[in-house]
Amino acid sequence: MDSAAQDYVRLVLALGVHDADYVDAYYGPPEWKKEAETRKLSLDDIAKQGTAVRERVTSMSSPSGEMERLRQVYLDRQLSSLLARVRMLKGERLSFDEESKALYDAVAPTYPESHFKEILTALEKRFPGEGALVARYDAWRRPFVIPKDRLDAVFQIAIKAGRERTAKRLTLPPGESFTVEYVTNKSWGGYNWYQGQYKSLIQVNTDLPIYIDRAIDLACHEGYPGHHVYNALLEKHLVRDRGWVEFSIYPLFSPQSLIAEGTANFGIEVAFPGNQRVEFERKVLFPAAGLDPARASEYYEVQALVEKLSYAGNEAARKYLNGEIDRAAAAKWLEQYALMSAERAKQRVRFFDQYRSYVINYNLGKDMARRHIESLGGTAANPAKRWEEFGRLLSSPRLPSGLAGGTR
């Protein structure tokens, strides 16, 4: 298995030469990366070698230990996803659902417009008036923007709180830490670039106004207990303790991303369950941002409703990438059904262009991570078990179709 794992890492690096977004993180032997850049394997050769390695992996007898079995399935599925990405780069066109199944090992449910209209009706009642609902929602939301000069201070407080809560429940590797940078002109809002040695670089995009909910969202999603912790625990438990080199590379367009994004999003409420989030916002973050703490509960009540519209983003991406609507119509759909401002909707369509069906990893991933952890007993009523199963998922090679509780 070790030699197949090494070949897999080399193939991911080889594909990274063709696809600049493909290798999200790599901290394995640096000479392998140089070798991939020098050899410049063609897409056809990558496909041929990938198929051969995959056959080697699947023809090995199933190992006896659970982690070893998960490792074998992981290599098989990650390779299958790599082969699909090669076919896409060669020009094969897949539908949105075919693509997400091939790349991420999962298919997002489809919701009709009527599903979102029900939620929008509730929001219409909350924000009565003339004109587009998104404009009324946006006007109401304006007092909840974090002033630019307070952004870093607020963000650092949220990170510290996320870290304290995580460190109480999970054993973080010694010396882990990350740095935060503020950037512009990106299709995403935040990004974690894992560097290896338990270090991350987290970038926050300041193109658009940053609302108060983003402080904890970003701190938990990118940092604790999200991406930074996931990557650090994989490095600790799989790369260093077991010597499984395949986890020193992270191909972005692969099933691993659904686990990464899903746990990062679910991790927000694992770290700040129930009322604890609003309490912390009211007592600490709103004052730090200079916002009116008396309005914290009101803000999060509305956010809970708006979050129910999250799957509307998948529908926009699905229709757009399937060629049923153009980019202007996709942006309009996002304004109307996901309540995104015109600017945010435009940024999101840029994200669709760059990352395509990757969008399902956030909301479907979160729902699947929750179902997995809850079906193992890690419910909100049992926080110790919830953290335990959360930590176990972050430290294992488990992929979407191997999650408990089903793929939908």
Ligand SMILES: [Zn+2]
């Ligand atoms: Zn993420």
